[in-house]
Amino acid sequence: RKRIAVMTSGGDAQGMNASVRAVVRTAIDHGCEAFAVLEGYEGLIRGGEYIKPMSWDDVRGWLSLGGTAIGTARCLGFRERKGRLTAAHNMIKSGIDAIIICGGDGSLTGADLFRSEWPSLLEELVSTGVCAAEDIAGHENLNICGLVGSIDNDMCTTDATIGGYSSLQRICESVDYIDATAQSHSRAFVIEVMGRHCGWLALMAAIATGADYLFIPERAPSPLSWGKEMCDVVERHRNNGKRKSVVIVAEGAIDDQLNAITPDMVKDVLVDKLGLDTRVTTLGHVQRGGPAVAFDRMLATLQGVEAVEAILSQTPDKPSPMIAINENKICRKPLVDSVALTKSVADAIDSRDFDKAMSLRDPEFIE
Numbered sequence: 001r002k003r004i005a006v007m008t009s010g011g012d013a014q015g016m017n018a019s020v021r022a023v024v025r026t027a028i029d030h031g032c033e034a035f036a037v038l039e040g041y042e043g044l045i046r047g048g049e050y051i052k053p054m055s056w057d058d059v060r061g062w063l064s065l066g067g068t069a070i071g072t073a074r075c076l077g078f079r080e081r082k083g084r085l086t087a088a089h090n091m092i093k094s095g096i097d098a099i100i101i102c103g104g105d106g107s108l109t110g111a112d113l114f115r116s117e118w119p120s121l122l123e124e125l126v127s128t129g130v131c132a133a134e135d136i137a138g139h140e141n142l143n144i145c146g147l148v149g150s151i152d153n154d155m156c157t158t159d160a161t162i163g164g165y166s167s168l169q170r171i172c173e174s175v176d177y178i179d180a181t182a183q184s185h186s187r188a189f190v191i192e193v194m195g196r197h198c199g200w201l202a203l204m205a206a207i208a209t210g211a212d213y214l215f216i217p218e219r220a221p222s223p224l225s226w227g228k229e230m231c232d233v234v235e236r237h238r239n240n241g242k243r244k245s246v247v248i249v250a251e252g253a254i255d256d257q258l259n260a261i262t263p264d265m266v267k268d269v270l271v272d273k274l275g276l277d278t279r280v281t282t283l284g285h286v287q288r289g290g291p292a293v294a295f296d297r298m299l300a301t302l303q304g305v306e307a308v309e310a311i312l313s314q315t316p317d318k319p320s321p322m323i324a325i326n327e328n329k330i331c332r333k334p335l336v337d338s339v340a341l342t343k344s345v346a347d348a349i350d351s352r353d354f355d356k357a358m359s360l361r362d363p364e365f366i367e
């Protein structure tokens with residue numbers, strides 16, 4: 001019987017539990033044994049009780065549950081070959097044939113590296129006497145599959161990542177709450193939202209809440225003019241009768257000289273230039289909290305099922321898949337290409353080639 005493990009890694013995201021539930025139950029339904037690796041890659045390095053057999057009932061009630069019940073970590077040890085060698089040994093000891101990793105681009109980059117190194121890791125385990133040749137028989141190929149779990153919605157080749165819409169919902173609810181007090185005092189609020197190097201959460205939240213202005217890494221303004229440009233818009237809205245002003249700042253917002261645009265800088269401009277009574281709210285980890293919205297439950301479930309099916313139909317000649325959604329269809333993309341493309345986008349933003357960054361993000365780019 002095939003032994004399939006599932007792991008969550010990196011920052012938690014709503015819907016991760018739903019994806020674990022789907023993987024565990026689909027694996028069991030296909031006659032496989034299901035395992036959960038606790039605490040992300042850290043659990044793979046620790047081995048033993050961190051690689052836990054999972055039953056159908058173990059994941060009952062997980063569909064809507066926020067966070068990740070099997071734990072997650074941003075694991076430094078796995079970035080070192082030594083850590084990956086120990087992880088490989090633990091996988092062989094527990095007879096795991098395949099692993100499904102739900103995480104963001106960093107976690108999936110790690111998975112990709114692990115797979116490409118796998119033959120040399122096995123070789124080292126045997127040549128150093130840690131494993132006997134017969135221990136690794138049948139484990140020659142590492143079968144992995146990526147599920148994209150991240151609130152940032154920053155992975156190329158997929159339209160949505162598990163957690164993105166729940167986080168967006170949390171942001172919109174929070175901005176709605178702030179609206180009441182902003183309106184009452186006729187104040188301006190500068191609201192910082194997460195998203196690392198990606199402005200998707202900020203942009204969609206600004207559209208969904210009718211914010212007055214926003215700053216995102218992908219549209220970096222000139223340091224000389226952003227203050228005036230923002231104030232012109234905010235002032236126009238005030239002159240049209242608005243009692244409150246909301247400016248959303250993505251945590252990765254920069255100007256076109258790559259200087260950070262921080263909420264406090266934006267606040268100072270609103271105070272100095274427009275004389276607005278202004279407050280800053282950093283939403284922080286509230287954005288990762290609460291239950292998964294319906295879209296994420298559905299996405300995580302359909303993708304979890306697809307991940308197990310991808311694992312079961314995988315052959316050594318095929319590239320490892322990443323489960324995506326394109327135009328409402330669940331599909332498989334080559335993991336290595338998706339990860340590389342996501343990295344190219346980050347590089348293009350770093351080198352201020354914003355047009356290139358936007359065109360690379362187009363999911364049509366990889367078929």
Ligand code: F6P
Pocket residue numbers: 011074104150151152194195196251288
């Ligand atoms: O990648 C998800 C994310 O929530 C980002 O939006 C944010 O920058 C980061 O994780 C925060 O990381 P941590 O939980 O380690 O503080």
